[in-house]
Structure formats: C-alpha cells, structure tokens
Amino acid sequence: MNMVNNKMSEAIESRQKDWWRGAVIYQIYPRSFQDSNGDGIGDLLGIAQRLPHVASLGVDAIWISPFFTSPMKDFGYDVSDYCDVDPMFGSLADFDVLIQTAHKLGLKVMIDLVLSHTSDQHAWFQQSRSNKTNDKADWYVWADAKPDGTPPNNWLSIFGGSAWQWDARREQYYLHNFLVSQPDLNFHCPDVQASLLDVAKFWLDRGVDGFRLDTINFYVHDQQLRSNPPLAPELRNATIAPSVNPYNHQEHLYDKNRPENFAFLRKLRAVMEPYGAAAVGEVGDAQRGLEIMGEYTAGDDLMHMCYAFELLSGERPTAQFVSEVFDHVDRVASEGWACWAFSNHDVVRHTSRWDLTPAAQRLFTTMLLCLPGSVCLYQGEELGLPEAEVGFDDLQDPYGIEFWPEFKGRDGCRTPMVWEKSNQSGGFTTGQPWLPVSHDHVNRSVAVQENDPTALVHHYRRAIAFRRSHAALVRGAHDAVQAEGSILYFTRTEGDEVIFCAFNLSAEPAVMDMPAGTWHDIGLELGSAPVAPDGKLHLGPWQPSLKLKA
Structure with missing residues (x-):
C-alpha cells in the first residue's frame, strides 16, 4: 500500500x-x-x-x-x-x-x-559609461570605432538605424539592439x-x-x-x-x-x-x-x-x-x-x-x-x-x-x-x-x-x-497535423484517451472521411459536427469536429 x-x-x-x-x-x-x-x-x-x-x-x-x-x-x-x-x-x-x-x-x-538590455538610466550603465576602468566597465557591449570613425560592424537596430551609438564619455560605441536608450548587457561578463x-x-x-x-x-x-x-x-x-x-x-x-x-x-x-x-x-x-x-x-x-x-x-x-x-x-x-x-x-x-x-x-x-x-x-x-x-x-x-x-x-x-x-x-x-x-x-x-x-x-x-477536461489536449502526444483541402485535422493521445480534431478553416462547406474506428461525439457545446449517415464528416463553414475514440 x-x-x-x-x-x-x-x-x-x-x-x-x-x-x-x-x-x-x-x-x-x-x-x-x-x-x-x-x-x-x-x-x-x-x-x-x-x-x-x-x-x-x-x-x-x-x-x-x-x-x-x-x-x-x-x-x-x-x-x-x-x-x-x-x-x-x-x-x-x-x-x-x-x-x-x-x-x-x-x-x-x-x-x-x-x-x-537595460535602460540607459540604470545605475549599472551610468557607472559603465563613466570610464573604461570602473568595476562595471565591461557590463555592456562597448567597442572602438573603425579607423574612419564609423561603427565597428553592420549590425542594425530593430527600431531602425545602426545598432551602435557613440558615447563621448568613453569615446566608444555601445550596442543597442532596440532603442538607443536600451544598451545591451554583456553576457560574456560573469x-x-x-x-x-x-x-x-x-x-x-x-x-x-x-x-x-x-x-x-x-x-x-x-x-x-x-x-x-x-x-x-x-x-x-x-x-x-x-x-x-x-x-x-x-x-x-x-x-x-x-x-x-x-x-x-x-x-x-x-x-x-x-x-x-x-x-x-x-x-x-x-x-x-x-x-x-x-x-x-x-x-x-x-x-x-x-x-x-x-x-x-x-x-x-x-x-x-x-x-x-x-x-x-x-x-x-x-x-x-x-x-x-x-x-x-x-x-x-x-x-x-x-x-x-x-x-x-x-x-x-x-x-x-x-x-x-x-x-x-x-x-x-x-x-x-x-x-x-x-x-x-x-x-x-x-x-x-x-x-x-x-x-x-x-x-x-x-x-x-x-x-x-x-x-x-x-x-x-x-x-x-x-x-x-x-x-x-x-x-x-x-x-x-x-x-x-x-x-x-x-x-x-x-x-x-x-x-x-481532456488530458490528451493538455499534454497529449499528436500524430501528423494534416490538411485536406480547407480542413486541418490531427489526433491527440494521452494514455487510453484518443481525441480526433478537425477544423474547417474556410467560409465554404467541406467533407472528409473519418479515420477507422468507433468514435463518440464530444465538444457539441463548441459547435462540433457529428458524423453524417454516409460515414463522412460534413463540416459547415468555420466548423470543428471533435471525437473521442471508444
């Protein structure tokens, strides 16, 4: 016990x-x-x-x-x-x-x-930019200019322009992948x-x-x-x-x-x-x-x-x-x-x-x-x-x-x-x-x-x-996620629970064959389509079909 x-x-x-x-x-x-x-x-x-x-x-x-x-x-x-x-x-x-x-x-x-990255107003950056010898001098990504004064490389900021900003205090560039006011931290520093x-x-x-x-x-x-x-x-x-x-x-x-x-x-x-x-x-x-x-x-x-x-x-x-x-x-x-x-x-x-x-x-x-x-x-x-x-x-x-x-x-x-x-x-x-x-x-x-x-x-x-309410949907495995015309379908499995999921991603009706086996209708509260008398799935526009394997 x-x-x-x-x-x-x-x-x-x-x-x-x-x-x-x-x-x-x-x-x-x-x-x-x-x-x-x-x-x-x-x-x-x-x-x-x-x-x-x-x-x-x-x-x-x-x-x-x-x-x-x-x-x-x-x-x-x-x-x-x-x-x-x-x-x-x-x-x-x-x-x-x-x-x-x-x-x-x-x-x-x-x-x-x-x-x-941090703000340029973070105390770490304020100290880092003060000179090249302080305790946090290498906490951010600093680099010398090229001989012609341009940035050290071609890296760009997501917010537009160069990812490098000149700092007159240190006479170096610092890296900012985003705004100029968001200097990047140096993760090479322990x-x-x-x-x-x-x-x-x-x-x-x-x-x-x-x-x-x-x-x-x-x-x-x-x-x-x-x-x-x-x-x-x-x-x-x-x-x-x-x-x-x-x-x-x-x-x-x-x-x-x-x-x-x-x-x-x-x-x-x-x-x-x-x-x-x-x-x-x-x-x-x-x-x-x-x-x-x-x-x-x-x-x-x-x-x-x-x-x-x-x-x-x-x-x-x-x-x-x-x-x-x-x-x-x-x-x-x-x-x-x-x-x-x-x-x-x-x-x-x-x-x-x-x-x-x-x-x-x-x-x-x-x-x-x-x-x-x-x-x-x-x-x-x-x-x-x-x-x-x-x-x-x-x-x-x-x-x-x-x-x-x-x-x-x-x-x-x-x-x-x-x-x-x-x-x-x-x-x-x-x-x-x-x-x-x-x-x-x-x-x-x-x-x-x-x-x-x-x-x-x-x-x-x-x-x-x-x-x-279905463990298979929370953490279950899945087979191949497949498309048949406008229908997306796959199966989720956790232990003995097997759930078939199909979705008509279209404003037009669609039809597909059900996989072999005995399936029970679930998800009716979500508009799930039942299997038709001909054994096929007839999905209306923007309709799902959800089934639990017997």
Missing part, C-alpha cells in the same frame, strides 16, 4: 511541477488593464481588482508585461531597476497583494523579465550573469511562478563583432520587424542566436528548479525561430517553453499553412515545447489582422485550444476586440512614430481593456486614459458580453473548459 501511495504522490508532484505543460496563459499589459487611482494608467492594484474575470475564463496562469522602474521610453521594456516597481504601477506591497489575490484564485503568476540570476531569485522569493523571457535569443553577441551577411530578398519576411525596416535585409548570425547562450539558460533553469517555476522564452528570429525554439527547450535543463511567432502571421492561416508549421516543428523541435498565440502587445489584433467573422473567431479559438503545446491569450482577445484606430497625434509607441505611416506601431493593440459602458473609457479609468478607448470596444465590454449568452467570451470559457 505504501508503494502505491508513494507512486501516487510522485505522480501528483510531477503534474504540479509540470503545471506549464499545456497551460493556458493570459497576458496582461499593465498600462492598459485597469487603473485603480484615476491617473489614466493601469496599475498592479487594478490588475488584482480584475483577476476574478481572468480566473472565470478557466486559464491556468497570467503573464504580466513589465512593471519595473523605468523611464518608459519603451513602456517598461527599458528597465532602470529590476527589483522595484515603477511608481506609476504601484509598489512592491501592491505586487504582493496581486500575488496573493492570484494564488487565492488558483492562478499562477509569470512576469516579463527583460534581461538582454558578473552580469550572476547579477541577472539574482534578479530572477528576487522575484521567485517574492512568489512568482515563472517568467516570460523577452528576446531570449538576443542575450549573447559574437565576441569578435563579425558583421552579419546579407539575406536574399526571397528569404526576408516581416515576422520580427515591419517590411519597411532594413533589419530584414540581414541574416542575423552574429548579433544574436549565439551558441554561448546555452550555458546561461542552464544556469537560469537551475535557479528556477527548486521553486517549481517555469519560463517561456520569446525567440525573435524571422528565419530560424522554430529551430531555436527546439534547441532552447530540448531536454530538461534549458527552458520549459518558447513563444512561437508562426501563428502571429500577417495573413490568415490556411489548413495547409498550419500543417506546414507543425511539420516543421516535428522536424526541428520534436523534443521541444511551443507556446502558441494569435495576438499579443506587439502585433495587430488577430480579429482585424485576419479579418475574422464571429464564426471564424470561434473556430480559430477552438483550434488554438486543441493544438499541441501551451497557449497564450492576450487581454481583450476573449471579447473579440478588433485593432483600435489611433491617430498620429495620439501615438505613444516610438516604433510607430519612426515608421509612420507605412507601419502604424503597436498602440492599436495596446488601448485599454473595456469592462463596462459606465463611461467613455469602458470602466478602465475615471480619468483620461493614456491611449484613447475605441467606442466600438466599449460596445464589446466584459459587462455587455456577460449579459449575452451568445457572446464570444462564453465561447472562450467553453473552449478552455473543454481543453482542461
């Missing part, structure tokens, strides 16, 4: 440790979630106030975008103090309230760690790595359950500072940077994706292990993203998951496209673990990006929650919010200001969450919101949809509940 009990305890402990496998993670952009003090900017207590809504969706965890002390030139992704809360978001005590509230509601808390591991431990001790790791493949640069080769025009795409950005013209072999990164990732995983914490790494690479995902999540000593960009595509995914993505994953990342998303704080909301009808919104939601891997949902996605129109005079995003009007930036997906029709700000704030709130969004608010049994928010709840 003791042996049986021990085995059961080990199984429960393993499931608890692997809570991230197949988890549904809800992303919160703190500036735009809920303002608790009327200053027009969301904050930590506002997040705590609205967490019951998030928990009601049935998700497993929340991911909170950066709230650290920052000059906010890139809205928190330029950190000036890793171990404190920016006053606009509250205090460390407020963060403790948020953690306690989330845990009482059964939600894990993941926070966004930006380790590849003290830098040790300090960043201390940052992770600080937040783990405070109760966080994991991290979303921003630009994880940018951590380490080539020590020889070799220039990147050009990228053939036919290989360019706008997955990471807009098409108007010359960043897409290079093959980024030396400014990121360096093999030395593995040693640091193993150290970070070792820090996280005693806490049962998990990490999802954002891989920013337009050509090798899936390969890097496979490399960074293989085995049990690197990262747990990596955030995949393929379903953040500009064009609406077809069955053939999704099939090709998963075929690629199976070839280069079969031992890895992906985290899939349709929307986030950096891309046009998928309802607008893919021009989805309400029926298509439901179908893609159901499909996402049946795919192998974990899932990230972005705040307001459950309401079907479209991209908001933000005029140039209201723009806050430096990316959009730089490339306007060909690229309008990221403000359209960052406008405030809408909770009710009580005011023009949708209940987000009693003051003037930092970005304008779309009137169309207010009409889709949480309160409006809660009172409409046909609203999209209820479909999200049903789809998440369906996923959670």
Whole structure:
C-alpha cells in the first residue's frame, strides 16, 4: 500500500511541477488593464481588482508585461531597476497583494523579465559609461570605432538605424539592439550573469511562478563583432520587424542566436528548479525561430517553453499553412515545447489582422485550444476586440512614430481593456486614459458580453473548459497535423484517451472521411459536427469536429 501511495504522490508532484505543460496563459499589459487611482494608467492594484474575470475564463496562469522602474521610453521594456516597481504601477506591497489575490484564485503568476538590455538610466550603465576602468566597465557591449570613425560592424537596430551609438564619455560605441536608450548587457561578463540570476531569485522569493523571457535569443553577441551577411530578398519576411525596416535585409548570425547562450539558460533553469517555476522564452528570429525554439527547450535543463511567432502571421492561416508549421516543428523541435498565440502587445489584433467573422473567431479559438503545446491569450482577445484606430497625434509607441505611416506601431493593440459602458473609457479609468478607448470596444465590454449568452467570451470559457477536461489536449502526444483541402485535422493521445480534431478553416462547406474506428461525439457545446449517415464528416463553414475514440 505504501508503494502505491508513494507512486501516487510522485505522480501528483510531477503534474504540479509540470503545471506549464499545456497551460493556458493570459497576458496582461499593465498600462492598459485597469487603473485603480484615476491617473489614466493601469496599475498592479487594478490588475488584482480584475483577476476574478481572468480566473472565470478557466486559464491556468497570467503573464504580466513589465512593471519595473523605468523611464518608459519603451513602456517598461527599458528597465532602470529590476527589483522595484515603477511608481506609476504601484509598489512592491501592491505586487504582493496581486500575488496573493492570484494564488487565492488558483492562478499562477509569470512576469516579463527583460534581461538582454537595460535602460540607459540604470545605475549599472551610468557607472559603465563613466570610464573604461570602473568595476562595471565591461557590463555592456562597448567597442572602438573603425579607423574612419564609423561603427565597428553592420549590425542594425530593430527600431531602425545602426545598432551602435557613440558615447563621448568613453569615446566608444555601445550596442543597442532596440532603442538607443536600451544598451545591451554583456553576457560574456560573469558578473552580469550572476547579477541577472539574482534578479530572477528576487522575484521567485517574492512568489512568482515563472517568467516570460523577452528576446531570449538576443542575450549573447559574437565576441569578435563579425558583421552579419546579407539575406536574399526571397528569404526576408516581416515576422520580427515591419517590411519597411532594413533589419530584414540581414541574416542575423552574429548579433544574436549565439551558441554561448546555452550555458546561461542552464544556469537560469537551475535557479528556477527548486521553486517549481517555469519560463517561456520569446525567440525573435524571422528565419530560424522554430529551430531555436527546439534547441532552447530540448531536454530538461534549458527552458520549459518558447513563444512561437508562426501563428502571429500577417495573413490568415490556411489548413495547409498550419500543417506546414507543425511539420516543421516535428522536424526541428520534436523534443521541444511551443507556446502558441494569435495576438499579443506587439502585433495587430488577430480579429482585424485576419479579418475574422464571429464564426471564424470561434473556430480559430477552438483550434488554438486543441493544438499541441501551451497557449497564450492576450487581454481583450476573449471579447473579440478588433485593432483600435489611433491617430498620429495620439501615438505613444516610438516604433510607430519612426515608421509612420507605412507601419502604424503597436498602440492599436495596446488601448485599454473595456469592462463596462459606465463611461467613455469602458470602466478602465475615471480619468483620461493614456491611449484613447475605441467606442466600438466599449460596445464589446466584459459587462455587455456577460449579459449575452451568445457572446464570444462564453465561447472562450467553453473552449478552455473543454481543453482542461481532456488530458490528451493538455499534454497529449499528436500524430501528423494534416490538411485536406480547407480542413486541418490531427489526433491527440494521452494514455487510453484518443481525441480526433478537425477544423474547417474556410467560409465554404467541406467533407472528409473519418479515420477507422468507433468514435463518440464530444465538444457539441463548441459547435462540433457529428458524423453524417454516409460515414463522412460534413463540416459547415468555420466548423470543428471533435471525437473521442471508444
């Protein structure tokens, strides 16, 4: 009996440790979630106030975008103090309230760690730039100019222009892969790595359950500072940077994706292990993203998951496209673990990006929650919010200001969450919101949809509940993800549970043969099509079919 009990305890402990496998993670952009003090900017207590809504969706965890002390030139992704809360978001005590509230509601808390670079106002950089001999002189990536005074190589910034900025104090260039005000840390310096591991431990001790790791493949640069080769025009795409950005013209072999990164990732995983914490790494690479995902999540000593960009595509995914993505994953990342998303704080909301009808919104939601891997949902996605129109005079995003009007930036997906029709700000704030709130969004608010049994928010709840009720969908294996015309189909298996999933990614009816065997209808609450008398699957426009093998 003791042996049986021990085995059961080990199984429960393993499931608890692997809570991230197949988890549904809800992303919160703190500036735009809920303002608790009327200053027009969301904050930590506002997040705590609205967490019951998030928990009601049935998700497993929340991911909170950066709230650290920052000059906010890139809205928190330029950190000036890793171990404190920016006053606009509250205090460390407020963060403790948020953690306690989330845990009482059964939600894990993941926070966004930006380790590849800091703000130029961080004390580390202020000391590093003061001279070439101080204790932190090598904490950032410094390099001498070429004899003609130009930068040391051809590396480009994602935000436009050279990735090198001249500093008159040291009479050297420093590297910035993003804004000029975001100098890159030097991961070849052991003290830098040790300090960043201390940052992770600080937040783990405070109760966080994991991290979303921003630009994880940018951590380490080539020590020889070799220039990147050009990228053939036919290989360019706008997955990471807009098409108007010359960043897409290079093959980024030396400014990121360096093999030395593995040693640091193993150290970070070792820090996280005693806490049962998990990490999802954002891989920013337009050509090798899936390969890097496979490399960074293989085995049990690197990262747990990596955030995949393929379903953040500009064009609406077809069955053939999704099939090709998963075929690629199976070839280069079969031992890895992906985290899939349709929307986030950096891309046009998928309802607008893919021009989805309400029926298509439901179908893609159901499909996402049946795919192998974990899932990230972005705040307001459950309401079907479209991209908001933000005029140039209201723009806050430096990316959009730089490339306007060909690229309008990221403000359209960052406008405030809408909770009710009580005011023009949708209940987000009693003051003037930092970005304008779309009137169309207010009409889709949480309160409006809660009172409409046909609203999209209820479909999200049903789809998440369906996923959670079937172990095969949470962590099960999958066979080949295949396409037959407009139908995407695959089978998920965990133990004795086998589930067949088919999705008609089209506005036209479609027909396919069912695989051999006896199958029971499930997922009827999600609009699942039954098998017809002729033994075939007849799928209506944007209709799924979900079956459990007898």
